[in-house]
Amino acid sequence: MVEYKIRSYVGPDYEVVRDLFSHGMSEYVPAVCIHVVTRPWVLFVMACMFLSLLVSSKSIILPILxxxxxxxxGRQLxxxxxxxxxxxxxxxDLQDIQKTYMEDQGSHFWVAEVEDNVVGTVAAKPCDENPDELVLKRMSVRKDFRGHGIAKALSREVIGFARQRGYRRVILNTLMVQHEAQRMYESVGFRKYTEFVLPTVYGQLVNFTISKYCYDILPIN
Structure with missing residues (x-):
C-alpha cells in the first residue's frame, strides 16, 4: 500500500494541481467518443451513409473509408x-485557487502527497443555491496512484470538513462516463439522488447525463 498524506493546498502546488486536473479529465475523451457513437441516431446515420455509398458506388472500399x-x-470534434x-x-475556479478556495472559511482545497509529489486533489465550496450544502469539486488522482484509497481519503476529508463547519450535506456531480468515480463515491457513503441530461442542444443530442450524489451529515448526539 502506498503511503500518502493529505494536506491543504499551498501556492507552489498551483501548476501541478492544474496539470493533474487537465490530464485526469482528458482521460475521459475515448469513453465520451464511445458514448456518442453508440447513440441510436448516430448508428442509424452511419448505417444509412454506409448503405447509400455502397449502393451508389458498388464498392465496399468507399463506404468503409x-x-x-x-x-x-467526430473524434477530433x-x-x-x-x-x-x-x-x-x-x-x-482553478485560475486563482488561493482566492477561490482558501480565503473563505467555508471552502477549502486539499492535495494528496506521496514522497513530496502531489498525486491527488479535491476541493469544496458552499453551494450557491443552498448554503447548508457543501459542493465537492475537482476530485482527481493520478492514474498510477489509483486503487490505494487516496480518492476515498480525500472524500472523507471533505466530509469531515463539512461536519466541522456545520453543513447539512455534501453534494457532487458526476458525468455518465465516470463509472469508477461513481462506485468510489458510493463506497464512501454517497447516494445518487437524481440525474438529468445537460440542458443544451449538444447535451440533448448525445444524452449527456449528469448524476448528482449527496452525503447526509448526521448530527452528533
Whole structure:
C-alpha cells in the first residue's frame, strides 16, 4: 500500500494541481467518443451513409473509408469540445485557487502527497443555491496512484470538513462516463439522488447525463 498524506493546498502546488486536473479529465475523451457513437441516431446515420455509398458506388472500399473518416473527424470534434470544457475550468475556479478556495472559511482545497509529489486533489465550496450544502469539486488522482484509497481519503476529508463547519450535506456531480468515480463515491457513503441530461442542444443530442450524489451529515448526539 502506498503511503500518502493529505494536506491543504499551498501556492507552489498551483501548476501541478492544474496539470493533474487537465490530464485526469482528458482521460475521459475515448469513453465520451464511445458514448456518442453508440447513440441510436448516430448508428442509424452511419448505417444509412454506409448503405447509400455502397449502393451508389458498388464498392465496399468507399463506404468503409467514408465511415472511417467520419469517425476520425467526430473524434477530433469531441476532443476539441472536451478541451474547451477543461480550459473553461482552468480559467474559472482553478485560475486563482488561493482566492477561490482558501480565503473563505467555508471552502477549502486539499492535495494528496506521496514522497513530496502531489498525486491527488479535491476541493469544496458552499453551494450557491443552498448554503447548508457543501459542493465537492475537482476530485482527481493520478492514474498510477489509483486503487490505494487516496480518492476515498480525500472524500472523507471533505466530509469531515463539512461536519466541522456545520453543513447539512455534501453534494457532487458526476458525468455518465465516470463509472469508477461513481462506485468510489458510493463506497464512501454517497447516494445518487437524481440525474438529468445537460440542458443544451449538444447535451440533448448525445444524452449527456449528469448524476448528482449527496452525503447526509448526521448530527452528533
Amino acid at each position: 467514408a465511415i472511417t473518416l467520419s469517425l476520425a473527424l 469531441l476532443g476539441y469540445i472536451w478541451n474547451m470544457y477543461i480550459d473553461h475550468c482552468l480559467k474559472e
